[in-house]
Amino acid sequence: MSADEKNRSYVTVVREELQQYTQGLLRENEKLRAMTTTLESDKRRLELDIIEARAVLEQKEDLRRATESFEAARTELLTELAQTVQARDAATRELDLLRSRFVDVERENESYAAQYHQIESQSSNLSNLYVASYQLHASVERDTVLSTIQEIVVNLIGSEEVAIFEFHEGAHEFRLSSSFGVDKPRLRNFKAGSGPIGQHLRNGEVFVNDQASGGEDTLTACVPLKIGDRITGAILVFRLLEHKQALQAVDHELFELLSIHASTALYCANLHETSAIASVQG
Amino acid sequence: MNRKKILLVDDSSTILMMEKFILRNGPYDLVTATNGEEGVRKAAEHLPDLILLDVIMPKMGGFEACRLIRNTEETKSIPIIMVTTRGEAANVEAGWANGCTDYVTKPINSIELLAKVRNFLGDACCEVVQ
Numbered sequence: 001m002s003a004d005e006k007n008r009s010y011v012t013v014v015r016e017e018l019q020q021y022t023q024g025l026l027r028e029n030e031k032l033r034a035m036t037t038t039l040e041s042d043k044r045r046l047e048l049d050i051i052e053a054r055a056v057l058e059q060k061e062d063l064r065r066a067t068e069s070f071e072a073a074r075t076e077l078l079t080e081l082a083q084t085v086q087a088r089d090a091a092t093r094e095l096d097l098l099r100s101r102f103v104d105v106e107r108e109n110e111s112y113a114a115q116y117h118q119i120e121s122q123s124s125n126l127s128n129l130y131v132a133s134y135q136l137h138a139s140v141e142r143d144t145v146l147s148t149i150q151e152i153v154v155n156l157i158g159s160e161e162v163a164i165f166e167f168h169e170g171a172h173e174f175r176l177s178s179s180f181g182v183d184k185p186r187l188r189n190f191k192a193g194s195g196p197i198g199q200h201l202r203n204g205e206v207f208v209n210d211q212a213s214g215g216e217d218t219l220t221a222c223v224p225l226k227i228g229d230r231i232t233g234a235i236l237v238f239r240l241l242e243h244k245q246a247l248q249a250v251d252h253e254l255f256e257l258l259s260i261h262a263s264t265a266l267y268c269a270n271l272h273e274t275s276a277i278a279s280v281q282g
Numbered sequence: 283m284n285r286k287k288i289l290l291v292d293d294s295s296t297i298l299m300m301e302k303f304i305l306r307n308g309p310y311d312l313v314t315a316t317n318g319e320e321g322v323r324k325a326a327e328h329l330p331d332l333i334l335l336d337v338i339m340p341k342m343g344g345f346e347a348c349r350l351i352r353n354t355e356e357t358k359s360i361p362i363i364m365v366t367t368r369g370e371a372a373n374v375e376a377g378w379a380n381g382c383t384d385y386v387t388k389p390i391n392s393i394e395l396l397a398k399v400r401n402f403l404g405d406a407c408c409e410v411v412q
Contacts, residue, residue, distance in 0.1 A: 104340070120392065120396075121393065122393035123392070124391070124393065127300065127303040127304065127392065128300070128389075130303070131299045131300050131303060133294070134299065135295065135296050135299065137305070138295075148296065151294050151295075151296040151297075152296060154294075154367065154388070155294055155296050155367075155388050155389060155390075156296065156299070156300070156389050157389060158367075158388065158389040159347050160367060198317060241367055241387075241388070242368075244386050244389070253396075281337050
């Protein structure tokens, strides 16, 4: 081979190698371009990720701040709740105290009301006794005294059936002086100590039938009229008024009062009548 | 104090005295009459705020007096409490029919009478502690 051919062959080789090298470079360039594209895409994606991450961080920061704020509010609310619970406990204690005081005051009030009622009742009883006593001694006229005794039995004791007997020494018997609401035939004169009434009068004590009730046809009371130990007469009380359910303590006291005061009033009236007759005759 | 006038009509001096006793501590001026006729006359003359009227009285009974008081222009609205020994329904009915406002039975229960009087006269100063 000539030098020229050798040169031509070398050039051809070099050209081919160069071509191959160039081809290689082009491929490498192509790869690099693809890589660059990928990297750019990755870069954009990463930038987006960064933006997203920043947003997340910001949200996280907001949440942290909100949590802190919520915690502060919760602490404040817990403090307030504790104070409210304390106030409620104090109010409950005060309410219990007030309830207890209220019960005490109510009990006291009931006690005062009962006392008031008792005093009113006592005052009423005293009024009855005073009025009866006053009325019995308001006159020395025999008829007035007899009608006053009847009035006391009717209006203060509550019976419209009453009879008044007086003892006549000479005949040694009790004779009817006055009656109201009782059939006369039922009221026969009687000897001292005889019959049921005579028996009641024998011991000089007031007889009261405590079982007697309103409307029942029975002897309710037998009241001896006494001057000292001497029995000068008797007041017989029969049927109680329909609405008078039972005798009260004040009725017993009225019977006792009548036993003494009605007898002295009648005694004075009789003396007055005797003296009036004597003065007329004299 | 605003005093009220009460007319007490009863032929029984015992009852009149008893009623005066019961009402003596209240703010009341008391006027009395001893029969229905006098009661009607005094009602027109004094124009009381309340009348306590007995049923059985001489000259004129309580029912007739009640009717006359109701038929008189000046006295027709005065409350009348009948005071009766008869608590039976028929007797009470007769009282209502003749224009009474309320009734109490004898023997008079002072607490009941005071309560009724206060009920009509609105005596707040004497109210019972309940």
